[in-house]
Amino acid sequence: MIKNNKPARITLAHINDTHSYFEPQSVQLQLNIDGQQIAPYVSNGGFARIATRAKQLKANAVQQQRDFIFVHGGDCFQGTLYFSLFKGKANSELLNALNIDVMTLGNHELDMGNAPVAAFLDRIQFPLLAGNWDLTNEIKTKSHYLKGRSNLLSYQPETKTARWMTRIMDGEPIAIFGVSLDKMADIANVDADTPFVNAFETTLNTVHAIQTSGINKIILISHLGFEGDCELAKQVEGISLIVGGHSHTLQGDFSALGLKKECEYGLQIKGTYIVQAGYHSQALGHCEIDFAADGTVTAFKGKNELLIGRRLCLDASLLTVSNDKIHTQASDFLRQHENVIVCKKDPQLQDLLENKYIPRVRALQNRVIAKVDEDLRHIRIPDLNGGSEIAPLVAESFAHMMNKKGHPVDFAIHNAGGVRTSLYRGNLSVADIAGKLLPFVVPIGVYRIKGKYIAQALEGAINNATNNGVVGTGSGSYPYTYNLDFNYYPERALGKRIAELTLYNAEKGWVNIDPELFYAGSSSAYTMKGKEGYQALTRMEGDGVVTEHSMADCFIDFIQDRPDSLKVRSNKQ
Template structure:
């Protein structure tokens, strides 16, 4: 039991949902300067600017004899070519270079299963907090076991609590633990033997356990989303601060520069402050927290800051600087803005990025793998001009890659929302595919399923996409296939809307799908989980097999090998 608690002054900096945005990106502003509208572009964010600002905040805290913590609230994976190319290695090294003290796990860290997390843990120099991740039944036969990792703070089954970490500030302990979305199985690709448990119950038990040791200053690092954080704050007493992520909320009023007005920084609910700092490394949040001896927060001040470069430009490329008196006034306005910091790039982190990672990404951006003689159209739900020209080819690429890996595949199904754009006439680079067409690093899997469930999955996806008899979640579920053909009759009763379902057999041609016969299919791990109307796919035999190959991996490989698939000339 810790006795004689002391008052503590802490400065805390935080980021979330950085999604591999290591480089700055162009942000267009909407300004009113001297009664005139101005819409310049500015270089915004990036890890090198975050590094500069963190060093400034830490130095100021040390001068004021305040404690200092720098936290990441999850979702560092996915987002840009840096993840497509390096699969988490760059994320680990860049976060190490930033000097974060700890991070909680986000759902996108688990888009490709547990293996990438194991690799990430091998590389990071900070603890990963995952307090409601139950690893107690993890299969011991795995080559990438997580339950024995010292730097992963997971769920304690016997105590029904999160593992927490204690940091001393001027001799006084502050306890920190992390929680993530408990419905992780529904939105990510976590291994079935390692489920997430209820976040609220875990929080209640964890706070009680921490307080039983006499520690009364508690911080939660959360990837529950803003509404989830507010709900938890209402139901759980004893948490001083929730540092959140997942929903990309940039707290504060940025409407005077053309951004959305979000809730004020540090929303206060049930004696708990809640903070979140946007996304994509565009901003950093920081707050000063003064704790009384009894753990009460007696002073809380803070804000989110957008990190800008000095130049205003008149185009997204950021090549042409905006000149004139109005531009000078606009620059001065931004420099004086309370929630904007004109920020230089940290030279050490910038050198790491430029020397080790940027050249490989630039090569990817400049690697032309095909030339397209005409536009290829993507549309989610077929119209009078037909359906997507691209999704069936992407589905075919799954079949191609899975066959190449030695898996038996009879057909492929892919949801239209898995593709994000059309392809325009001209040269196609790897970046066009991995960064624009198929930006989500969602793995592809194989499964064995009876014909009757294939029919129900196709119907469920179309019902969902068209709101036909169900409240759908959007047109992105619409299914496109390879080696499957079917007719959907919208007026028939639910469960009977797929007719004339046939499958292509290399020896027999197109044959009728038999209800009780088993077939081998391939789809994304997302679709295999039965999301958005694909419930019937969960009736597969066993759990299927998820590979480490993403949608983009499959499509790029197929185009390189068979350029005629797109009626293009190989480069």
């Protein structure tokens, strides 16, 4: 029990939702320079720039006699070829190279179950926080057993609290713990024997336990999303700072760069400050926090910084540099913007990338397999211009691969959120597909299911995507199909919204689905588990078969076999 708490001054840097974006991206800005609108491209972000800026911030903190801590708000997995190819090994090595001090578990760390998290824990040199992850009943014979690992701070059922770490900063103990989305089973593939418990109750109990131990300076690293963080701050007293993730919220004013202003940096709610730093390694957040002896924050100063290179370019390839007067003025404007840092790449981290990981990525980027003649739009929920022009092709690619590999299927269903971008005119490489279009490394499976459950799954997915009669998990569940056609009537009662459900038959054309007959389908393993409204798919016969082929594998094979498919623009939905 600590009886004599003291004031403390610290500096904290933070990133979140980096999603394997280790290299810089080309980003187009919208600038007004002396009344003239220009839209230059800049090299933005990447781990080597983050490393440079983090080292600068740490040096500044030391100079000011402030202790420094660097944290990650979760979701480092998935997103680019670096994860597709290296399955988390690059993530652990590069986060170690960044000298991250602590990270909270994100939902995408569990897209492929617990095993990749176990491998990640074997390699990282910092603790992973998962304070509402209950490992009590974990099966001990599993090869990727997690319970008892010293660098995983999980749920403590006997006290209903998160394990927390205590870090002495400026001579004063500061408690740090993490919580993640408690509906993890709905959106990720966490093993069934290791559920997530209520994040709010865990936070409330943990803050009380920390305070009872005598510590009054508390930092929560959360992967609940910005709205969830705000709710926690309203309902739980005693949290000094919430460092967030999940919602990709870039706090601060970047409107002069053409970016949407979401909210101020360090939003304060009832004495708790809330920070989050965007996504995809584009920005680094940092703040200076002064605590009084009683734990209250007496001073808070900080911001998110967009990290960019020094060159302003005329195209997304960043090959054509402009040095005319207006672009020179624009360069000066960016250097003076309080939320922009023109930043060199850290040579050590860049060398690690170039020597160990970039060559394999470049090989796939240079492997062109098709040409896109006209833009193909992806949208999750159809609008007045129609639905996604890509997701139905992805669904068709599942059926194509499964049929080719000896798993005959009648139809395929794919959720819109599994497709991450539109396709634009030009060459299409393996890297474009596996690293951008379909970056999630999730296998495809086959199953036999009655017609009535197909209808229920389609309705459940649309209800979930549109919050129609249910509290949904997001628009990503909206279904796109191959060989299925149907109408959805949103005004009808639950369970009766799908009608005119038909299946395409090569001999008979479109025929009505019989509710009691079995049909063979294909979907991702994620969808087959009944996630995000697809619960009816769990009524399949047996467990189905999950293959070794990923979404990207299927689409690459499909495009190579049928290159003209990218010219097909029809979508019956």
